Amino acid sequence: MAWESRNGRGRYYTRSKRVNGQVVREYIGTGPRAEMIAESDALKHRERVATRRAMKTAMGDIESTSELLGRYHVLTEGLVRIVLIQAGYHRHHRGKWRKRRGR
Amino acid sequence: MGVELDKLSNLTRKEIVDRAEGGDTTMLPAVREMIRELPDAVAVLGDTAQSIREHLIEKVTPKGTGVIGREAKREFVEEMIADLAGPDPSRLESLLAEQVATCWLHLQWLESAFAWREEFPISWGKYMQRSIGQAQRRYLQAIRTLAQIRKLGPSVLQVNIAADGGKQVNKA
Numbered sequence: 233m234a235w236e237s238r239n240g241r242g243r244y245y246t247r248s249k250r251v252n253g254q255v256v257r258e259y260i261g262t263g264p265r266a267e268m269i270a271e272s273d274a275l276k277h278r279e280r281v282a283t284r285r286a287m288k289t290a291m292g293d294i295e296s297t298s299e300l301l302g303r304y305h306v307l308t309e310g311l312v313r314i315v316l317i318q319a320g321y322h323r324h325h326r327g328k329w330r331k332r333r334g335r
Numbered sequence: 336m337g338v339e340l341d342k343l344s345n346l347t348r349k350e351i352v353d354r355a356e357g358g359d360t361t362m363l364p365a366v367r368e369m370i371r372e373l374p375d376a377v378a379v380l381g382d383t384a385q386s387i388r389e390h391l392i393e394k395v396t397p398k399g400t401g402v403i404g405r406e407a408k409r410e411f412v413e414e415m416i417a418d419l420a421g422p423d424p425s426r427l428e429s430l431l432a433e434q435v436a437t438c439w440l441h442l443q444w445l446e447s448a449f450a451w452r453e454e455f456p457i458s459w460g461k462y463m464q465r466s467i468g469q470a471q472r473r474y475l476q477a478i479r480t481l482a483q484i485r486k487l488g489p490s491v492l493q494v495n496i497a498a499d500g501g502k503q504v505n506k507a
Binding site: 239283284286288290291294297300301302304305308309310311312313314316317318319320321322323324329332 | 368458470
């Protein structure tokens with residue numbers, strides 16, 4: 233989105249959009265209508281930037297919490313496995329835990 | 336595992352546990368060594384779970400409800416842990432009850448974050464669906480593990496993982 237000047241004659245508001253995957257430049261022109269559209273586009277742009285920023289922050293938080301929780305989960309499950317083995321159990325290919333014979 | 340065992344084998348702890356789990360009884364002495372370290376591990380896991388829960392309680396407490404909202408949520412989670420652990424729980428049952436509650440809180444947070452706003456980018460939706468799916472799997476696995484331990488009964492609950500002076504789990 234930009235205001236362009238052609239041969240020094242006034243400013244034209246233009247914006248780009250995608251049509252069937254191609255970037256197409258749309259000429260809006262000059263005057264109050266162009267000013268209004270430009271302001272509306274700028275507002276939408278600011279909203280998109282703010283959304284992206286908020287999303288990035290939230291994803292970072294989710295990622296770090298999930299990673300910590302994942303490590304905690306794996307360690308707890310590992311601890312349970314050790315306890316079960318110590319109690320005389322075994323299992324094959326993540327199947328059912330069974331008591332070892334002779335225990 | 337002690338230093339001597341480390342010298343005897345290049346196997347990692349995970350490999351030792353994997354083999355012992357599959358029925359390799361030659362790995363049992365090494366597993367017994369690990370049991371000695373469990374009280375420390377249990378204490379660390381307990382602290383980790385507690386700090387994760389504090390972080391999540393902060394996140395899921397509705398904005399504007401302040402300290403009261405946070406305390407109410409904390410109390411709710413503590414009650415949930417007590418209910419899951421049952422009366423006179425072993426240390427292992429308490430640990431697993433904490434795990435279920437922590438995973439539940441995590442899932443709550445992600446589900447509320449998913450509906451963050453009425454309109455959101457597709458990439459956010461996909462990311463959140465993946466994260467929620469993973470959290471659901473962890474939550475269900477935590478419930479399954481607690482149920483499994485209970486089903487196997489006293490022989491498992493008798494394994495002492497409590498720290499010195501901590502709660503003993505021998506119930507027989």
